[in-house]
Amino acid sequence: MHQLKLINIFGDDKPAITSAVTAVLARFNANILDIGQAVIHNQLSLGLLVDFTHSESIDEACAAIELAMTEQTMRVRFNAIDEQSYHDWVALQGKPRYIVTLLSRYITAEQIAVLTDAVAQHGLNIDHISRLSGRVALTQTQDQSQTKACVEFSARGEPTDALSLRRAFTDIASNLNVDIGFQRDSMYRRTRRLVCFDMDSTLIEAEVIDELAKAAGVGEQVSRITESAMRGDIDFKESFIQRMALLKGLDESVLQNIAKQLPITEGAEHLVSSLKKLGYKTAILSGGFSYFGRYLQDKLGIDYVYANELDIKDGKVTGEVHTEIVDGERKAYLLQQLAHQEDISLEQVVAVGDGANDLPMLSVAGLGIAFRAKPLVKAEAEQAISTLGLDAVLYLMGFRDREIEHG
Numbered sequence: 001m002h003q004l005k006l007i008n009i010f011g012d013d014k015p016a017i018t019s020a021v022t023a024v025l026a027r028f029n030a031n032i033l034d035i036g037q038a039v040i041h042n043q044l045s046l047g048l049l050v051d052f053t054h055s056e057s058i059d060e061a062c063a064a065i066e067l068a069m070t071e072q073t074m075r076v077r078f079n080a081i082d083e084q085s086y087h088d089w090v091a092l093q094g095k096p097r098y099i100v101t102l103l104s105r106y107i108t109a110e111q112i113a114v115l116t117d118a119v120a121q122h123g124l125n126i127d128h129i130s131r132l133s134g135r136v137a138l139t140q141t142q143d144q145s146q147t148k149a150c151v152e153f154s155a156r157g158e159p160t161d162a163l164s165l166r167r168a169f170t171d172i173a174s175n176l177n178v179d180i181g182f183q184r185d186s187m188y189r190r191t192r193r194l195v196c197f198d199m200d201s202t203l204i205e206a207e208v209i210d211e212l213a214k215a216a217g218v219g220e221q222v223s224r225i226t227e228s229a230m231r232g233d234i235d236f237k238e239s240f241i242q243r244m245a246l247l248k249g250l251d252e253s254v255l256q257n258i259a260k261q262l263p264i265t266e267g268a269e270h271l272v273s274s275l276k277k278l279g280y281k282t283a284i285l286s287g288g289f290s291y292f293g294r295y296l297q298d299k300l301g302i303d304y305v306y307a308n309e310l311d312i313k314d315g316k317v318t319g320e321v322h323t324e325i326v327d328g329e330r331k332a333y334l335l336q337q338l339a340h341q342e343d344i345s346l347e348q349v350v351a352v353g354d355g356a357n358d359l360p361m362l363s364v365a366g367l368g369i370a371f372r373a374k375p376l377v378k379a380e381a382e383q384a385i386s387t388l389g390l391d392a393v394l395y396l397m398g399f400r401d402r403e404i405e406h407g
Contacts, residue, residue: 003052004033004081007065011074013044020068021048028061029054033086044074049081092156098124099189100153100169101181101395103388106136107149111176116153118172122165124155134401146266148388150395154185170379173386181383181396188347188366190398195275196335196361198353199286199293199307201230202371203300203390205263208288209243212258212317216250232356232376236287236327240308248319252312259295267389272300274394274404283338285331287357306334332360352393353377369393 009021018037025032025048034049052058062078069076102115119126132150159165169180183189200207213222222243229239275282283304284293293305308326311318324330331353339349351358351365354373362368362381370381371390378384385392394404 001053002083002086003055003058004083004086005050005052005058005062006079006081007048007050008077008079009044009046009048009069009074010077011044011069011072013039013042014072017044017046017069017072017074020072021046021065024061024064024068025050027064028052028057030061049086095156096158097185098155098157098159099181099183099185099398100126100155101132101179101183102151102153103179103181103385103392103395104149104177105147105387107151108176111172111178112151114172114176115169115180118165118168119153119155122162122168123160124157124165126153126155128154130154130400132395132398132400134405148392150392152395152398173384177387179385179387179392183367183383183396186347188345191348192280192350192367192397193344193348194281194283194338194342195350195352195393196283196285196331196338196365197302197351198331198355198358199284199296200288201354202352202358203265203268203284203296204292205265208258208262208292209247211262212247212250212254213243215254215258216247216317218246222246229357230355231374236357237325240287240325240327241321244311244317244321245319247317250317252315252317255291255310259292262292262295264299265390267391269300270389271391271393272302274391274399276301277404278399281338281342283335285326285334285351285361287326287328287331287355304338306331328357328360331358332364335361335364350393350397352390367396369396 031051032048033051037044037046052061055061066076100119102111104111116126130152132152133148136147136149166182169182173180197203207226210219210223210226213219225239225243228234229236272282281303284296284302286293286307288307289310290305290307291310293307296302297305306326309323311320311322335349335351339346346364347366349365350367351361352369352371353362354371354377356377359377359380368382370377370384372386373384383396
């Protein structure tokens with residue numbers, strides 16, 4: 001008959017606690033069935049599930065552990081575990097696991113309370129919680145404009161109603177001004193290899209065609225068409241042809257000046273540099289213009305750029321379209337071609353965009369993220385980020401700040 005004990009040790013974090021307790025267990029021929037620890041603000045919580053079956057005296061072993069921990073000024077608690085309980089626990093192995101990611105400028109108790117209640121109400125059991133963001137200085141509590149916080153919850157089971165759970169998360173995100181990611185855990189989560197970005201209103205906080213239109217004196221007309229296309233009210237190709245016609249006669253000399261003034265989205269430079277450090281390939285798949293895509297490629301270090309060519313003759317924009325327009329379907333096709341070229345599966349691709357013409361590529365990528373997106377796009381996409389900068393994509397990929405910062 002097996003003799004199982006759950007041993008919990010608490011106290012000020014210090015070196016050699018694990019070594020001390022396992023040295024005692026070794027003297028009594030114990031087997032470690034499970035082990036885990038957490039340290040929060042220098043307070044250690046260490047747990048061990050131990051099989052004393054081959055020990056001559058379990059009481060003597062527990063007494064020796066208690067003495068060793070008292071010498072370390074640590075508290076210890078023992079709980080007997082029956083075999084059936086252990087077998088039930090083992091049976092959970094291999095059950096589906098979901099990752100719930102809470103993203104906000106600042107994490108509050110209310111956010112966690114409401115989110116975890118929704119998880120429990122839909123039949124999932126959280127068995128691990130981890131902070132992915134760095135430590136937050138108290139001086140930042142008054143100015144949250146550039147702070148970022150992320151807590152990741154790992155939950156086992158299958159939701160009783162996945163659609164209802166996603167709706168609950170959407171309501172929570174809207175009511176509490178947070179973002180909530182919900183992904184099935186799999187081997188692909190930390191093995192993505194390619195990240196594809198829309199350009200306008202994603203990598204940059206502008207729609208380039210609108211900036212060109214302002215320079216051409218047709219800003220309001222083009223902006224209205226752009227907004228309609230991004231909402232999905234009109235076909236992207238048709239909107240592109242209409243907008244290009246309005247740019248006829250624009251002087252080529254304005255392009256460089258507009259490129260230099262393009263506002264890079266919060267977190268974009270950090271995200272792309274981090275991805276490069278980690279060995280990822282990156283691509284711009286844009287319904288905008290390759291002139292500006294190449295500018296960002298040089299500035300950020302992007303590997304691939306696919307966008308529309310501005311037709312220019314005698315130093316003037318002709319307003320005509322002579323090449324295949326990069327619309328939503330074209331973006332999805334290019335993403336698939338890049339995946340094939342890089343010899344990776346679509347599950348290993350991340351796509352990020354904000355407009356209706358990004359939905360096709362978001363849907364074929366293993367991880368599709370609507371970034372500060374239009375309502376239609378946000379509703380259709382599997383994942384969405386609205387409260388943080390672009391580098392929050394790293395959290396949805398499962399990375400911690402410390403892993404990125406210290407390599």
